[in-house]
Amino acid sequence: MGDKRTEFSEWLLRHQTHLFGYIYSLVRDLDDADDLFQQTSLALWKKIDNYDPARPFLPWAFGVARFEVSNFLRSRGRDRLYFSDELNLLLIEGHQELCLDDSSERLEAMAGCIGKLRLRDQELLRACYGRSVRIAEIAKDWGRSTQSIHNSLKRIRQSLFECVRRTLAREGLA
Amino acid sequence: MNDGGSPDQINELIEACCDNLISNEELQRLEAHLLASRDARRLFVQAFHAQTEIHFAIRAQRSADAALQRVLADPSGGDASTCLAEIPPRRARRWSRRALSGLAAGLIIVAVLAGLAVRFLKPPAAPSPGSSPAEAREGNVAWLVNAQDCQWAGTEAEMPGRDMRAGKLLRLERGLAEIEFEQGARVILQGPAELVLVSGSEARLIRGSLTARVPAPARGFTVLSPQGKVVDLGTEFGLAVDGQGATTVRVFDGVVAAFPLVSSPQAKSAVTVSQDQTLRFEGGTLALRTPEPENPAVQFVRSIELPPVITELTHRLDFSRTVAGTIEDARGQGTGLSHRLPGTGAAVPPRDPNLLLDPTSGILRLTTTRSDLNTQDCMPTGEYLGFRLNQLGLRGSEDFEISTTIPNIPGLDVVGQFGLYIGGSSRASIRGGLISQNRPDHYNLFLVNNSEGIDADLNEVGLMTKGDDLRLMLRRIAGKYSLVVENLSRGSSSTLTINHPTFLDKVPELYAGVFGANTQSDVSKTLTIKELKVRLWTKQPAPRDSATSRHLP
Numbered sequence A: 001m002g003d004k005r006t007e008f009s010e011w012l013l014r015h016q017t018h019l020f021g022y023i024y025s026l027v028r029d030l031d032d033a034d035d036l037f038q039q040t041s042l043a044l045w046k047k048i049d050n051y052d053p054a055r056p057f058l059p060w061a062f063g064v065a066r067f068e069v070s071n072f073l074r075s076r077g078r079d080r081l082y083f084s085d086e087l088n089l090l091l092i093e094g095h096q097e098l099c100l101d102d103s104s105e106r107l108e109a110m111a112g113c114i115g116k117l118r119l120r121d122q123e124l125l126r127a128c129y130g131r132s133v134r135i136a137e138i139a140k141d142w143g144r145s146t147q148s149i150h151n152s153l154k155r156i157r158q159s160l161f162e163c164v165r166r167t168l169a170r171e172g173l174a
Numbered sequence B: 001m002n003d004g005g006s007p008d009q010i011n012e013l014i015e016a017c018c019d020n021l022i023s024n025e026e027l028q029r030l031e032a033h034l035l036a037s038r039d040a041r042r043l044f045v046q047a048f049h050a051q052t053e054i055h056f057a058i059r060a061q062r063s064a065d066a067a068l069q070r071v072l073a074d075p076s077g078g079d080a081s082t083c084l085a086e087i088p089p090r091r092a093r094r095w096s097r098r099a100l101s102g103l104a105a106g107l108i109i110v111a112v113l114a115g116l117a118v119r120f121l122k123p124p125a126a127p128s129p130g131s132s133p134a135e136a137r138e139g140n141v142a143w144l145v146n147a148q149d150c151q152w153a154g155t156e157a158e159m160p161g162r163d164m165r166a167g168k169l170l171r172l173e174r175g176l177a178e179i180e181f182e183q184g185a186r187v188i189l190q191g192p193a194e195l196v197l198v199s200g201s202e203a204r205l206i207r208g209s210l211t212a213r214v215p216a217p218a219r220g221f222t223v224l225s226p227q228g229k230v231v232d233l234g235t236e237f238g239l240a241v242d243g244q245g246a247t248t249v250r251v252f253d254g255v256v257a258a259f260p261l262v263s264s265p266q267a268k269s270a271v272t273v274s275q276d277q278t279l280r281f282e283g284g285t286l287a288l289r290t291p292e293p294e295n296p297a298v299q300f301v302r303s304i305e306l307p308p309v310i311t312e313l314t315h316r317l318d319f320s321r322t323v324a325g326t327i328e329d330a331r332g333q334g335t336g337l338s339h340r341l342p343g344t345g346a347a348v349p350p351r352d353p354n355l356l357l358d359p360t361s362g363i364l365r366l367t368t369t370r371s372d373l374n375t376q377d378c379m380p381t382g383e384y385l386g387f388r389l390n391q392l393g394l395r396g397s398e399d400f401e402i403s404t405t406i407p408n409i410p411g412l413d414v415v416g417q418f419g420l421y422i423g424g425s426s427r428a429s430i431r432g433g434l435i436s437q438n439r440p441d442h443y444n445l446f447l448v449n450n451s452e453g454i455d456a457d458l459n460e461v462g463l464m465t466k467g468d469d470l471r472l473m474l475r476r477i478a479g480k481y482s483l484v485v486e487n488l489s490r491g492s493s494s495t496l497t498i499n500h501p502t503f504l505d506k507v508p509e510l511y512a513g514v515f516g517a518n519t520q521s522d523v524s525k526t527l528t529i530k531e532l533k534v535r536l537w538t539k540q541p542a543p544r545d546s547a548t549s550r551h552l553p
Helices: A002-027 A030-046 A058-076 A085-097 A102-118 A121-127 A136-140 A144-170 B007-018 B024-036 B040-075 B080-083 B092-095 B103-120
Strands: B142-152 B170-181 B186-199 B204-213 B222-225 B226-234 B236-241 B247-253 B256-258 B272-276 B278-282 B285-289 B311-317 B354-360 B365-366 B383-389 B399-406 B417-425 B428-436 B444-451 B454-465 B470-477 B482-488 B492-496 B511-517 B526-529 B531-538 B548-551
Touching: A002 A030, A002 A058, A002 A085, A002 A102, A002 B040, A030 A058, A058 A085, A058 B170, A085 B024, A085 B040, A102 A121, A102 A144, A102 B040, A121 A136, A121 A144, A136 A144, A144 B007, A144 B040, B007 B024, B007 B040, B024 B040, B142 B186, B170 B204, B222 B236, B226 B236, B247 B256, B247 B272, B256 B278, B272 B278, B272 B285, B278 B428, B365 B511, B399 B511, B399 B526, B417 B444, B417 B470, B417 B482, B428 B470, B428 B482, B444 B482, B444 B492, B454 B482, B454 B492, B511 B526, B511 B531
Parallel strands: B142 B492, B204 B222, B311 B548
Antiparallel strands: B142 B170, B170 B186, B186 B204, B204 B236, B222 B226, B226 B256, B236 B247, B247 B278, B256 B272, B278 B285, B311 B531, B354 B365, B365 B526, B383 B511, B399 B470, B399 B531, B417 B428, B417 B511, B428 B444, B444 B454, B470 B482, B482 B492
16 A cells, blocks of 8 residues: 555656646636646545556546546536537647656756746746736736736746756756 | 737737636637647647646745745754655645545645655756857847947847857957846946857856856856856956956955866866955966955946936926827827927828827827838828927937837837937938837837938847837937837846937937837837937036936926
8 A cells, every 4th residue: 555655646746747737728727727636636546446557647647637627617617718628638639749758857947947037037927826816917916017917928938948948958858 | 819820829829828818719719729730739738838837836936945944944953854844835725725634635745745845955056067058059048238339340240139149259349238148147248358158147258358247046157268267156246358368357246266277286176256356367377366456457347327417307298188289189189299200290180190198098199100211101191209309408419318108019010110219300310119020019129320211220139029018218328329128028128229320410400209100011000108208418517416307398
């Protein structure tokens, strides 16, 4: 039992960003994605005896996540537009094809790159990504237009992706 | 956003989706693209994966910050790993909110948090002495952010501008140029000097002098010289290389590590140079002096200062009221703008249909028209509006500046442009601002002379995008014209200069104002102008203690 727990936590740790990324791309809200990620993690643990370790972990986890997300979307009704189930299935393929390295290495690179940003940009990222908040609220707090904040975020994201790519390339990981 | 499925357009939809700014109609359009195209799905998946990584890194950073604080505050000097296992951050609270219980939940929390926090608490990697110069070749690694009286050697392509990639050699013959590196270090290069951009955190000084101001996030910024290299440890320092390659390092604040390239084995390790110390290394010898020699061989310039002003006259329109007797908007309200650039706007009706004053919001809306000063195309309908400077106190060679704030800039069709002008007529002016590019909604900054109705000396740099908030300033300081563009969205600014427009020196009356032109298309867009201000510095005797300011009638 103890080994299984260790194995499970290692799998989850290794694939956490893939799994979270998939859920987040379907619900597009950080707090909802947080909740669903946790629900999915618990569901995976409960079903761990059904999992065949000889097969890849991620497709199995995506399947469970899709079920959790579907339940969530049904409970939400139609107050907000979500993607069709057909697209959600196609996106699983997309996420599986992503073929990224160990998520912890990538996260370490990302954290390093965030640390290299200007302080003002770091503050904006913390405001926007620290919790689920509407960009319009941030714009109001910062005394700027929504489009202006959006433009800043686009620019910051672009520089972060480049920085992560370069960092991993330098370390021979990309 | 337009219909269609170019990668740029799909990317725009994905970006809007990432920031939860996508409308239902756009979301449906995005879904159609995603269903139809595997490439689009790949872009989408990558974007959300990256969003997740930022999100994880930000939250984990908070956890790491909290953990670090605990470790530092722990008087027992306890084991760091023990402290990390106890962190109860947001995520743990959220788990409990869901009333999750049992071993599995606890197991996952500890695994996720401990794994992330331990990684993020690792000290930053030390700068690699042999890092590859080619590592950032795909993009620019630095930007020219300020300049004063600069004269650059070489062709236009060799000057700083669009191409600031790794490997770029900058040859400054005279003047001061301030360069911001990708990772935040700011360098003031003093001409004559030659500098090679090595990466976003590294440069090579071949000759001349520079000062570097390195904020904490950019710590590790490295300057190579023929005699070794200097690695910043969070500071401000100066570096000079003379004609023989001898190198002088002067630390103004903080500490740097200098690595002289000398043959003696005992000198291989780093030399620490602290505040107010000067290190000179040349031909295998080192000399560390404190304090600085009385007559230092090198005078370092630590900031680019504007020439002092004497008396300032200001004329400011905030568009909060109508002004009788001035150019009228579509509703007949006096806008406060008093003059058009002579040679423009002759066919515009007295109530200008392209202007709309909104005193409640304090803005003037200017809708661009088809016109182009270059070749004098459609001048009668051109919108070049502002003031006659002689009416505001200009008598001769005084310094002055016109400035405006334009929030949330619209996207103009290609070569569409807006900004500020100074000139005697449509056939003799200098103008600058933003000029649109082939890529939709993207602009470059530009400054250009126009003599005899034809553009000359065009300087284009930088990149701006639709939606940014801008402040533009077109100045004549010490007789030299320059354009400063502050991007309020990015928190950055750029200064452009070009060959001096000698033809303007002979113009008896100068006009200055704001313009908007869709030069080669019939697609008009509306600019929101929040303020238009002229500042004029007279050379009259001023009080001794400080500059004074008074408002023009």
